[in-house]
Amino acid sequence: xxxxxxxxxxxxxxxxGDVTKVYDNGVAALGPLDLDVKRGEFVSLLGPSGCGKSTAxxxxxxxxxxxxxxxxxxQPANETRAGHAIGFVFQEPTxxxxxxxxxxVRLPLKLAGMPPxxxxxxxxxxxxxxxxxxxxxxxxxxxxxxxxMRVSLARALVTRPDILLMDEPFAALDEITRFRLNNDLxxxxxxxxxxxxxxxxxxxxxxxxxxxVVVMSSRPGRVSAxxxxxxxxPRVEDFRMSASYAAYCREVSQALVPSYSGPTSV
Amino acid sequence: MxxxxxxxxxxxxxxxxxxxxxxxxxxxxxxxxQPYVLPGPSAVFQTLVADWPVLSESLGVTLLTTLxxxxxxxxxxxxxxxxxxxxxxxxxxxxPYAVILQVTPVxxxxxxxxIYLQQQTAVIVxxxxxxxxxxxSNTTLGLNSVDRNLAGLFSLYGASRLQxxxxxxxxxxxxxxxxxxxxxxxxxxxxxxxxxxxxxxAGAGSGLAFRIAESGYRLNIPRMFAALLLLSVAGIVIxxxxxxxxxxxxxRWHESALRKEN
Numbered sequence: 001x002x003x004x005x006x007x008x009x010x011x012x013x014x015x016x017g018d019v020t021k022v023y024d025n026g027v028a029a030l031g032p033l034d035l036d037v038k039r040g041e042f043v044s045l046l047g048p049s050g051c052g053k054s055t056a057x058x059x060x061x062x063x064x065x066x067x068x069x070x071x072x073x074x075q076p077a078n079e080t081r082a083g084h085a086i087g088f089v090f091q092e093p094t095x096x097x098x099x100x101x102x103x104x105v106r107l108p109l110k111l112a113g114m115p116p117x118x119x120x121x122x123x124x125x126x127x128x129x130x131x132x133x134x135x136x137x138x139x140x141x142x143x144x145x146x147x148x149m150r151v152s153l154a155r156a157l158v159t160r161p162d163i164l165l166m167d168e169p170f171a172a173l174d175e176i177t178r179f180r181l182n183n184d185l186x187x188x189x190x191x192x193x194x195x196x197x198x199x200x201x202x203x204x205x206x207x208x209x210x211x212x213v214v215v216m217s218s219r220p221g222r223v224s225a226x227x228x229x230x231x232x233x234p235r236v237e238d239f240r241m242s243a244s245y246a247a248y249c250r251e252v253s254q255a256l257v258p259s260y261s262g263p264t265s266v
Numbered sequence: 267m268x269x270x271x272x273x274x275x276x277x278x279x280x281x282x283x284x285x286x287x288x289x290x291x292x293x294x295x296x297x298x299x300q301p302y303v304l305p306g307p308s309a310v311f312q313t314l315v316a317d318w319p320v321l322s323e324s325l326g327v328t329l330l331t332t333l334x335x336x337x338x339x340x341x342x343x344x345x346x347x348x349x350x351x352x353x354x355x356x357x358x359x360x361x362p363y364a365v366i367l368q369v370t371p372v373x374x375x376x377x378x379x380x381i382y383l384q385q386q387t388a389v390i391v392x393x394x395x396x397x398x399x400x401x402x403s404n405t406t407l408g409l410n411s412v413d414r415n416l417a418g419l420f421s422l423y424g425a426s427r428l429q430x431x432x433x434x435x436x437x438x439x440x441x442x443x444x445x446x447x448x449x450x451x452x453x454x455x456x457x458x459x460x461x462x463x464x465x466x467x468a469g470a471g472s473g474l475a476f477r478i479a480e481s482g483y484r485l486n487i488p489r490m491f492a493a494l495l496l497l498s499v500a501g502i503v504i505x506x507x508x509x510x511x512x513x514x515x516x517x518r519w520h521e522s523a524l525r526k527e528n
Contacts, residue, residue: 094415097519112423
């Protein structure tokens with residue numbers, strides 16, 4: 001995995017220090033980037049395509065290594081929590097088409113060598129969390145886009161991760177399905193007490209979901225602005241309709257203006 | 267609607283077959299052509315029934331050879347592809363020779379094999395040579411077609427090489443492997459026949475192709491046709507069986523096995 005682990009006493013779940021990423025072809029994708037995410041925090045990374053927000057997520061997950069700088073990720077709160085400290089949800093559902101919903105969700109546990117009875121309990125729990133218990137025997141192709149995404153979410157949750165990384169998970173879904181999944185995600189986050197880092201290019205989604213919106217600029221990707229979204233918890237559909245939500249969206253949108261009005265933008 | 271279309275698709279080739287057989291019979295009868303020049307379909311059928319003891323035994327021999335060659339090709343092709351997938355060095359070293367083996371016409375290799383190997387072994391090796399390459403190349407293609415994000419997911423969850431192979435690469439490659447096997451089934455029959463023909467002139471065989479060669483020398487043309495017919499049917503059955511297996515294995519999830527919507 002990437003970099004040194006953060007100590008148990010540390011209140012940080014993820015800490016990126018001066019991290020850069022330069023690809024083999026010489027393209028500087030990221031950085032230098034500094035980002036601290038507290039335990040239990042819900043942070044969105046918002047920015048235009050190619051600003052390196054997905055790269056940042058892959059660095060945290062250990063799917064790629066930084067060219068320089070330090071990536072620190074906290075260890076699981078306790079060992080029995082089992083499986084994995086990090087859950088990852090990709091932009092596509094990324095399910096195995098040959099396996100049923102249940103077996104797709106089972107994958108992380110199977111790879112970790114968990115005994116089947118314990119695994120079965122966990123899987124049922126994860127499927128119940130995303131309201132898919134009835135579809136355990138279905139195959140991915142038999143499900144709608146939104147349901148496939150739920151399966152992907154259940155697979156990430158089944159290891160009971162401390163940190164959930166989500167890479168534009170709802171970008172390909174229709175607005176109505178997305179709103180519903182947004183609410184479901186918020187509910188899960190409150191209930192499971194996870195740290196969530198959510199990559200998106202939707203201002204509205206980022207403001208609705210997060211406690212903190214980190215706006216990134218492109219080539220190379222860095223933090224260009226940060227917004228704290230202070231609103232009474234729990235957030236419900238009312239927040240989406242409120243004046244303060246609209247005000248936050250306007251504010252965040254303004255921070256994005258340079259990334260599409262500059263002379264070099266596409 | 268679509269069921270009547272299916273019926274027509276089934277009916278048309280049958281009509282063409284029946285018309286062809288009728289025309290053949292008619293030409294033979296009207297022109298009074300001798301059976302040693304061109305036997306009519308009825309004569310071929312009579313021979314098939316009369317010579318069934320000999321022909322069925324030969325059919326058994328050829329099918330057994332084909333099966334052995336096919337199994338060897340299936341195991342060899344998949345195993346080589348797996349080895350190549352695990353080690354690039356091995357792939358670079360050996361793949362060119364697999365290609366050479368494939369592009370050299372087997373009919374030219376068969377006589378050599380018959381010199382160095384026992385006939386039965388030589389025939390199986392011939393079937394293997396012709397049939398293993400499509401399995402190898404299709405399996406290789408399949409193993410390399412794994413979804414990148416899924417591969418990332420496996421590494422995120424700390425999957426070992428063996429786990430990645432077993433739970434990700436092999437299932438992902440399965441449709442390709444089955445496609446390769448479907449080609450290999452027909453090819454191993456061809457390989458077996460080629461080797462039998464090559465060996466047949468030495469006069470030690472007993473398979474269907476040997477019967478064809480032997481009947482040719484004896485000007486027993488109806489038996490040549492009967493043996494040819496059996497070979498054809500064997501090829502069709504082999505292909506049909508493999509297609510059926512492929513469909514049964516993939517029907518729950520793979521695009522190729524799904525019914526078209528609307």
